[in-house]
Amino acid sequence: MNLKHLVFRKTIDNLSKINAKPVSGRPKDLSTISAAISPSFYPTSSGQSHAYLQNPKNSKPVFPLIRYIHSTRDTRLSYASVGTELVCSDSEDGEDGTVNEFLSRFIWIMRGKLTEVYTDCNKETIDGMLLVIVEKVVEEMEKGGIQQMVSSTAVMSSKDFSEDLWRTVWEVSNMVLEDMEKARKKEKMKQFLQSEEVKEMCTYAGEVGVRGDLLRELRFKWAKEKMEENDFYESLERFRHKTQEKGVNVLDKHAVGAEDMPKVASLPKRKGKIKYKTYGLDLSDPKWAEVANKIHERGEMIWPQEPKPISGKCKLVMEKILSLKTEDDPSQLLAEWIELLQPTRVDWITLLDKLEQQNPGLHLKIAELVLREESFQTSVRDYTKMIDAYAKENRIEDADRILKKMVESGIMPDGLIATILVHMYSKVGNVAQAKEAFESLRSYDFQPDMKIYNSMIMACVNAGEPRHGESLLREMETRDMKPSEDIYMALLRSYSDSGDVNGAERLSNTMQFVGFQPNTEYFSLLVKLYGQAGNPEEARSNFDSMIKLGHKPDDKCTANMIAAYEKENLLDRGLNLLMQLEKDGFEPGIATYTVLLDWFGKLQLVDETEELLGKIAELGEVPPLKVHVSLCDMYSRAGFEKKALQALGVLEARKDELGPHEFERTISALIAGGFVHDARRIHGIMEAKGFTASEQVNMDLSASMALSQKRPLQRWPSR
Incomplete structure (x- = not known):
């Protein structure tokens, strides 16, 4: 030895x-x-x-x-x-x-x-x-x-x-x-995780369907933001006390710079003699290692992992990724970055966050590529974020593609994804797929909230299916959910546009039952609906009820009431109503004058029609297309060739605004006035626009062409 x-x-x-x-x-x-x-x-x-x-x-x-x-x-x-x-x-x-x-x-x-x-x-x-x-x-x-x-x-x-x-x-x-x-x-961090503000945000997130890993990440993010905010204000308070003690000017940039310098962690300085003794347990027992492992596992759930430090070549590659253009292919750079860093999920998330801040156009493109990376540990919430991002940008095809990839990877959509799909399809008016996504919510035992119902009802309204929207409205009422007035008015407006009197009456009774206070638009819609249905009495009843409740009829509502009388050709009652309203201070507008001008034109009251045309010019507004259709109709049937062709020239200049009804009325008027060649030309324009004339118009056009070859045309003198 x-x-x-x-x-x-x-x-x-x-x-x-x-x-x-x-x-x-x-x-x-x-x-x-x-x-x-x-x-x-x-x-x-x-x-x-x-x-x-x-x-x-x-x-x-x-x-x-x-x-x-x-x-x-x-x-x-x-x-x-x-x-x-x-x-x-x-x-x-x-x-x-x-x-x-x-x-x-x-x-x-x-x-x-x-x-x-x-x-x-x-x-x-x-x-x-x-x-x-x-x-x-x-x-x-x-x-x-x-x-x-x-x-x-x-x-x-x-x-x-x-x-x-x-x-x-x-x-x-x-x-x-x-x-x-x-x-x-x-x-x-534990204190802020249990703070009331974070609890309230987590409760709200849970109510809207955010759960699982996503809720845990959001909870930590909110707590971290609160902690950083608290640390910031504490640092300001410490700086204030320090400047007060030393008499330093707070505006001194040198003092502020010294305060912002990072300090090395150290123990507090001691004044007295430290007395200590060492004793303790024997930690060589294997049970302490098991306890440490359990604490480590629990700690990772609360405290997430930190991203790996990036330097050297890996940092250069990441900077290249961040500077890519939207049309570039990032696959090669991503593969090189993966080989250099061997990233974990937290590293991927850090990269995606930087992309979202510095290069938003490329963020979704790379995020879609990351979904297939095994190290990313893709979950259903990652697909949810992608679908939601595409839905907010109305990129329906991209959202459907991500949904298809998710199903192919073995992950089935949940209630949160179905909610996003309902809003997305409702927004673009795809009622069929919106209904499918809405029904899938029921299969997940997920109760739709007010926003989902509103989106579905508005989708039905935009698609012209108010009956299905009303059924959803009844479903909301059975669940003690009170629909907003905007939803009721949207459904009533849809019934009025489609001419469904029974549906409008049923909805009107429901609105009165729930305590809805009728407004001017409510009465105007009912007046228009009953007028189009040929029931001027019921239209006048709602018109008078509006006045009794203190609502002054506007120009549009008055025009609808006059149109109701026009449909039944009750000229005296229409004129009496106008005189009564003028006594009460009502001044007709362009909508009322347009209805009257069309009515007088059909009655061939040329002088009265031209007087109304002058009143419209006095308003300083451009006459609507309906006025020119009425003038062309009246002048053609009255035989005033020059004025008829002038009105026809205006219609040809605005042919893109004409619908099937306006085309047929103009063609019929030209045939009746003997302007067969002009009628054939307008018919050609109508077919070029993709509209098909009715059989009656085609028969009248064929007959007029045959008759025009046998007898000369008779025209009224020009005025």
Whole structure:
């Protein structure tokens, strides 16, 4: 046995005599223990001292062999498991707790490192070594040297410890402080996770169908935002107090810059003598490893993983990805980025977030490619985000493609996706697919909310299916959901446009039953509906009810009432109504004049019609197309060729605005007036527009062409 091993054995014998119970000062044989861990104690073959701590059985240096096998996961139990108690004579409880936690974690990690190096030493010997190291660390803390040690890369040296041992102490101290800072942030995050504001937002998100992993991510995001906001205001408050104490001008840019500089984490400075004692449990039992694993798993659910640091070539590749154009193919760069980084889900999410901020046009394109990456761990919520993004941009085909990919990958749509599809298809008026998505909600036992019902009803209204919309309205009422007035009015408007009197009456009774207060538009729609149905009496009844309730009829409502009388050719009643309204201060507008002009034109009252045309010109508005159709009809039937052709020229110039009804009325009027060639030309324009004339118009046109060849045309003199 060589001299080195003999001396080490003697040291072990001395260490076995040391009492490892709580002490308050340096043991008598501290020099022996210090020699045991000092590298200068073991002479080399050349007579020089080692510059690093050695294992008696292994001549390899400690520092290259020490691996940080005790991860943050293992140190989470250190302050609860390792028995380290500190008593400070003149410090606050908060400081005691911080130093206590620091030394507890420090002892835990150093115990593992010493055990790894000194495999032949027993527990008592390791405890003695720890005692010496901790005494020296506490000594530096009392002198204020621990802050300099953990915040500087310079290695301290002394006659007790080697340079390598001080480097190990420095690294372990920094590791402990980082773990303590992470633990502090976690505890603070837990408070914000349980805050009332975050709970309210999570409750609302759950009500609209956000659940599972997406809700967990949103909850953490909201809590993190609240914590950052709180930290920001706390930093402002600290800065204010500091400037008040020192008398620094808050507007001084140098003072602000000094405050914003990052500070190195350190322990609070001590004034008194630190008294400590080491004791504790034997953590060599395998059960503590199982407990640490469970705590680690639970911690990952609350505290998400951090993205990997990106540097070098990988950073350059990512910058190229961020600078791509929308039409570029990112597949090759993505493959290179994956090979360099080996990303996890949190790395993918970080990349997508940067794309959304810096290159929104490329974000969805790359996000779709990421869905098929195994490392992304694609879930149903990822597909939900993609479908929702395309739906907001009305990209229906892209949304359907993502939905198809999701089903092909074995993931079935859920209630949240069905809700998005209902809104999307309703917005574009695709009632069939909106109904299909709506029915799928029922299969998921998902109760549609007010927004879904409103979207479906409006889709039915836009598609001209008010009856189906009304059935959804009844369903809302059975679920004690009160539809808005806009929904009722949209359905009533749809019934009025389609001429469904029974549906409008049924809906009107429902509106009165639920306490709806009729307005001018409500009565105007009913007046128009009954007028088109040939029931001027009921139209007049609603018109009078509107006036009794204090609503003044506007120009549009009055025009609808006059049109109701026109349909039954009740000219005297229509004129009496106008005179009565003019006495009450009503002034006809272009809508009322247009209806009257059309009525007078059909009665061949040319002078009265031209007088109304002058009144329309006095209003300073452009006459609507219906006025020119009426004039062409009247002048053609009256035989005024010049004026008829002038009105016809206006219609030809605005042919894109003409519908089938206007085309047929013009052709019939031209045939009746003997303008057969003009009628044939208008008929050709009608067919070119894609409209088909009725059989009656075709027969009249054929007959007029045959008759025009047998007798000369008779025309009225031009006026």
